[in-house]
Every structure is written in structure tokens, then in C-alpha cells.
Amino acid sequence: MNPRKLKRMAADIMNVGESKIWIDAAQMTKAVEAMTRDDVRNLIAQRIVRKRRDAQHSRGAARILHAKKVLGRKKGPGKRTGTKKARSQPKQQWVDRVRALRKTLRTLKTSGKIKGNYAQHYRKVKGNYFRGTKHLLQVVEGESK
CATH class of the missing domain: 1.10.1200.60 (Non-ribosomal Peptide Synthetase Peptidyl Carrier Protein; Chain A)
Known part of the structure; x- marks a missing residue:
């Protein structure tokens, strides 16, 4: 099976988008041999096809902002809302x-x-x-x- 079709089918089975599907490149030959949805489920069980983790938001910028606020920056009249x-x-x-x-x-x-x-x-x-x-x-x- 075409790897793109495999990704689409795996995404449908795992209820995620196609961009979240990862196929092990070392075992691509085994993955390409899959023909049915059941074969794709077996590949998922063997961890040849996996779901990628969600990207997490970096806290780096928030830490820098907090450090500046601790120093008293970013609190001027332009930042204030409310009496x-x-x-x-x-x-x-x-x-x-x-x-x-x-x-x-x-x-x-x-x-x-x-x-x-x-x-x-x-x-x-x-x-x-x-x-x-x-x-x-x-x-x-x-x-x-």
C-alpha cells in the first residue's frame, strides 16, 4: 500500500490527523505490505505505526516575561486596564x-x-x-x- 494511503487509514483508525501519524522508516517494507484496515491495526499493535505526541507550548517566553515583571517592568500606564x-x-x-x-x-x-x-x-x-x-x-x- 502507498505510504500516504497507509497514513490516511491509520489516521482514521486512531482518530487523529495525518500529520500526527509516524511510520517507522526501518520497517517501511513491512508497512507497505499492509492491504486492509486490519493489517494497519496490526501495524499499530506492533508499534510500527504510531501516533505522534501533541506539540507542547514552550514556557520560555512566559518565564522571561515573569522575570521582567518581578523586576517591575511591563507595568506602566499603557499596560493597565481597570481603575x-x-x-x-x-x-x-x-x-x-x-x-x-x-x-x-x-x-x-x-x-x-x-x-x-x-x-x-x-x-x-x-x-x-x-x-x-x-x-x-x-x-x-x-x-x-
């Missing part, structure tokens, strides 16, 4: 806000703008009462009036 808030994690936003509020509270306490109700404000910070430092300052100024 600043959308790109950051909600918990990290919370942590940053709480840290800023607590720092502001400490400065207000040391400057003497907050006297007896420091602990109350501290608990409000933990309870997510303040939207931000400006809101905290407004509340403190409102109490002092």
Missing part, C-alpha cells in the same frame, strides 16, 4: 485605609486635638465607620465645635 481600585485587592485596600486612619489618630492624639475619646475613635476605625482620613478629621472637628 486603581479594581486592580488592587479589597483586603489590601482595607489594610491600607486602617493603617492610614490609625496613623492619623495617633498624630491627632499627640497634638492634643483628641482627648478622652481616642479609644472610641480607634474602635470606630476597626468597625469601618470612617471612609478615609478626611472623614475622620471632619468627625473630630465636628466634636470639637
